Amino acid sequence: MTVTHRGRFAPSPTGRLHLGNAWAALLGWLWARSEGGEFLLRIEDLDAARSRPELGEALLADLGWLGLGFDGAPVFQSHRLGLYRAALDRLRQTGHVYPCFCTRSEIARAVSAPHGPADEGPRYPGTCLALTPDQIAERGRTRPPAWRFRPREGLTEVHDLLHGTVVQDVAREVGDFVVLRNDGVPSYQLAVVVDDADTGITHVLRGDDLLDSTPRQIQLCEALELPVPTYAHVPLLLGPDGKRLAKRAGTPSLADLRERGVPSDRLLGLLAGWARLGDGRPVGLEVLAHQFALERLPRGPIAVNLDQVKAALFGP
DSSP: OOOSOEEEEOOOTTSOOOHHHHHHHHHHHHHHHHTTOEEEEEEOOOOTTTOOHHHHHHHHHHHHHHTOOOSSSOEEGGGOHHHHHHHHHHHHHTTOEEEEOOOHHHHHHOTTOOBOOTTTOBOOOOTTTTOOHHHHHHHHTTSOOEEEEOOOSSOEEEEETTTEEEEEOHHHHTOSEEEEOTTSOBOHHHHHHHHHHHTTOOEEEEEGGGGGGHHHHHHHHHHHTOOOOEEEEEOOEEOTTSSBOOGGGTOOOHHHHHHTTOOHHHHHHHHHHHTTSSOSSOOOHHHHHHHOOGGGSOSSOEEOOHHHHHHHHHOO
């Protein structure tokens, strides 16, 4: 039977799962299950300096406590480096990428480097774009290059199921972006595109802080001749400081809730209330999957009230 909806949750094992992680995981799972589809788990552990194997085991326990089941074994990015290298080779062969020997400080000092998206830093001024083969060989003797993707000119459209059509001129607004760091680690942009295509992901639900990344990923899909998933970028949970919710905001991690014996249906009820799928009272996954509808989700960010969280999870 052909699967028409396959989603995924893709956490990084760099810290304990918090309410924001549970929010994205639950909504993605509900969307897939409400469509009779599959839901996969991918562990994004390419950042070896920050990723810890024991945290990967802990997040599996947290997700199990929440009741979320996944189809198939977890996929670990650290086991898939060959796929990313093959994708980079294809981009090299088609002339979509070029080696870059610039340091971050050199880019930051460049007068012609206006600031791009926050995840990219200053917009790359194209210093290494026109290097000759001899110059590349000479510079490569003292510093391994990063590899940059050169986006096509013009607007890239994202057809998002929650935000509508979003357009971005990647070449002008982002510039040539890194797809392989000079330490040999693939960038998030390249890895996510390769992984989604290789595992047959058809629908991507994630936080709307990643909406700006999507045009870059669509351009990589086009260059690699890979299918473009259907996107739905959900609003973020915000802490009292107005920033993206994290454990530092004073909310408990899922591990905290497990260790304190909090029933998972309390957290499900709290999340469902924020998602306009319930009234905040404890609820089961089966009920939520039955009544889930993407169009019911809020479009704007959700301010998390810490007193409300404590009351919902621990009682008065």
